[in-house]
Structure formats: structure tokens, C-alpha cells
Amino acid sequence: MNLTIKQLRVFVAVYEARSFTIAAATLHMTQSAISKVCRELEERVDCQLFDRSSRMLVPLEGADALYRSAQEILASVTVAERRLDSLKSMEQGRLNVTASTLIMYGLVTPAVREFHVDYPGIRLELFELPTADGVEHLLSGAVDLGLVSLTEPQPKIESQVIYESRMWIACAAAHPLASAGAVPLSRLLDFQHIGLRKVYGFGRGVDRVFQEFGQTPDSVNIDCGTLLSSLALARDGLGIAIIPSYIVGLARSLGLAAVQVESDAIVHRLSLAHRSGAWLSPAALHFIEILKRAVPPG
Numbered sequence: 001m002n003l004t005i006k007q008l009r010v011f012v013a014v015y016e017a018r019s020f021t022i023a024a025a026t027l028h029m030t031q032s033a034i035s036k037v038c039r040e041l042e043e044r045v046d047c048q049l050f051d052r053s054s055r056m057l058v059p060l061e062g063a064d065a066l067y068r069s070a071q072e073i074l075a076s077v078t079v080a081e082r083r084l085d086s087l088k089s090m091e092q093g094r095l096n097v098t099a100s101t102l103i104m105y106g107l108v109t110p111a112v113r114e115f116h117v118d119y120p121g122i123r124l125e126l127f128e129l130p131t132a133d134g135v136e137h138l139l140s141g142a143v144d145l146g147l148v149s150l151t152e153p154q155p156k157i158e159s160q161v162i163y164e165s166r167m168w169i170a171c172a173a174a175h176p177l178a179s180a181g182a183v184p185l186s187r188l189l190d191f192q193h194i195g196l197r198k199v200y201g202f203g204r205g206v207d208r209v210f211q212e213f214g215q216t217p218d219s220v221n222i223d224c225g226t227l228l229s230s231l232a233l234a235r236d237g238l239g240i241a242i243i244p245s246y247i248v249g250l251a252r253s254l255g256l257a258a259v260q261v262e263s264d265a266i267v268h269r270l271s272l273a274h275r276s277g278a279w280l281s282p283a284a285l286h287f288i289e290i291l292k293r294a295v296p297p298g
Contacts, residue, residue, distance in 0.1 A: 003044060005077055008070045010037040014050070015067050064218045075141035082144075083281045095283045096143040098127040098134040102227055103147055106246035107163060111291040112200070118290075120194045120285050131201065138275055144284050146273045147291070149201035159271035163209060163295050165202075165244035166211065167261035170251040171228075178257035179264075185209070185263045188217055192239040193231045195223035206242050206269035212265075231256060244268045245296075 013023035019100045024031040042049050046108050051058040052131050082094050137143040196203035220239040224230040230241035235256050
């Protein structure tokens with residue numbers, strides 16, 4: 001059974017759209033050409049893939065099985081195409097990088113600036129995504145590298161911890177802690193905290209530190225979905241926000257005081273990650289060197 005890349009691309013487009021018309025528009029082909037490719041594919045695999053009896057195409061069992069494999073094959077092809085481009089010359093090519101919004105802001109953009117000065121012809125595309133989505137983009141081949149928070153090993157992902165963050169607090173300039181040089185962990189219990197939902201690695205890390213300490217700080221009954229929201233609320237005087245070291249500069253630029261917590265506890269580990277066994281282009285390897293050099297101690 002010999003399937004072509006074109007057949008797989010057409011099949012995936014039709015499977016996802018449930019429509020020859022939409023798939024044709026997506027791939028810039030005619031509807032008749034799309035239909036013909038699908039019929040050729042069905043003949044090749046000797047299996048009907050779609051029920052065409054209703055207005056919307058309905059994938060059959062064989063289509064579901066083929067879709068999963070087709071996605072993996074096309075992801076590998078996409079990675080190969082992008083990497084062959086970058087092999088031609090470091091004067092052109094692409095490099096796709098993922099990190100969460102604030103990790104991108106605090107840690108990745110300094111490396112992006114330096115890389116762009118060295119290789120202005122390489123097109124950098126930045127994907128600001130939470131870790132779960134970033135890992136999916138790595139596995140699919142949509143991105144080459146990621147700086148992500150991994151709490152456990154991920155299948156098919158190679159990773160190396162390159163940043164460990166300790167605890168800081170951000171508070172309004174008029175807050176009693178604003179002028180402190182450093183704050184003992186126990187002192188944080190005297191003030192109300194703006195919470196961060198525990199679905200995020202940093203929020204879970206902070207929660208773990210206080211559990212090990214044996215006491216939990218009072219909350220102002222606000223749990224934020226992002227660190228940026230907690231900074232805004234802290235600036236408005238609603239409480240203190242515990243933050244990772246990589247956004248200290250951002251907090252201060254927003255007019256907040258940022259004070260280090262006297263604790264050796266690591267609350268957030270960030271790993272440089274890519275697909276297991278993936279061949280990394282010269283551009284990716286150079287970016288890795290720059291990123292490791294640019295990332296400050298936590």
C-alpha cells in the first residue's frame with residue numbers, strides 16, 4: 001500500500017472539515033479534485049472512509065484509524081520540510097518556539113533579540129501557549145523548541161531544566177512589605193494573598209511550599225487565572241501576589257514593589273524541550289545556545 005503525501009493532506013482536510021467544499025477551499029483545490037483524491041485513496045486502502053449519504057460527510061471507522069496515523073506522518077513531513085529549508089543557509093529558514101506568555105516575555109524575548117541580530121533572515125515565530133498546548137505543538141511538529149514547565153516526564157519529549165525560580169512577592173508601593181529588602185516566609189502569613197489557580201505549575205509549586213511549611217496564608221477570596229491579573233490586583237492594593245523571579249522586572253515596570261522571599265524552595269522549574277529524536281537545525285541549535293546564555297539565575 002503506497003499512499004502519497006498529497007492523498008494524506010487531502011484526507012486530513014476532508015476529515016476535519018467533514019466537507020469536500022470546505023477542504024477544497026482550505027487546500028486551494030477544486031471540489032471535484034478533492035473528491036477524486038478521496039476515491040483514489042479509498043481504492044488504495046480498499047476501505048470506504050466516508051459515508052456520503054447525508055449533507056455532511058460522516059467519517060467511518062477506517063477514517064478514524066487512518067486520521068491518527070496521517071497526523072503523525074504529516075507532522076514529520078512538516079518538520080522535515082522546515083528543517084531542509086534551514087539547511088540551505090543560515091540566511092533563511094524558520095524557527096518556531098513556544099512558551100507561556102510571561103515566560104516568553106521574561107526569559108525568551110532577550111534570546112530572540114540576540115538571535116535576530118545574528119541571523120535576521122531566519123523567520124522566528126513565537127507561540128505563546130500554556131505548557132499543555134505547547135507540548136502538543138512540539139509533538140505535532142508545529143514548533144521546534146519550547147521553554148515549558150514539566151512536572152513529570154513526557155513521552156516523546158526530550159527536556160532539560162535550564163531555569164529554577166524561587167519565590168518573590170509583588171505588592172502595591174504603599175504596602176508594608178514594599179520597602180523590605182527580603183521577606184521571611186513566615187512573614188507572608190501576616191498578609192492576605194491574591195491566589196493563583198492550582199492548574200498552573202507555578203501555582204502548584206507555591207501551594208507545595210506552604211504545605212511543607214505547615215501553614216497556609218489567608219486569601220482575599222480571589223483566585224486568578226494568570227499572573228498578569230494577580231499583578232493588576234496587587235497594584236490596586238487588594239493583597240500581595242507571589243510571583244516567579246522571571247516577572248520581577250515586569251512587576252516593577254507596572255509600578256509594583258517586588259521583594260524576594262527568604263526561602264531556598266524552588267517553586268517553578270522550566271525545561272528546554274523538543275521532540276524526542278528530532279534532528280535540530282543549525283538555527284535551532286544556535287538559538288538553544290543563546291537561550292541558555294540569556295536565561296538568568298532564578
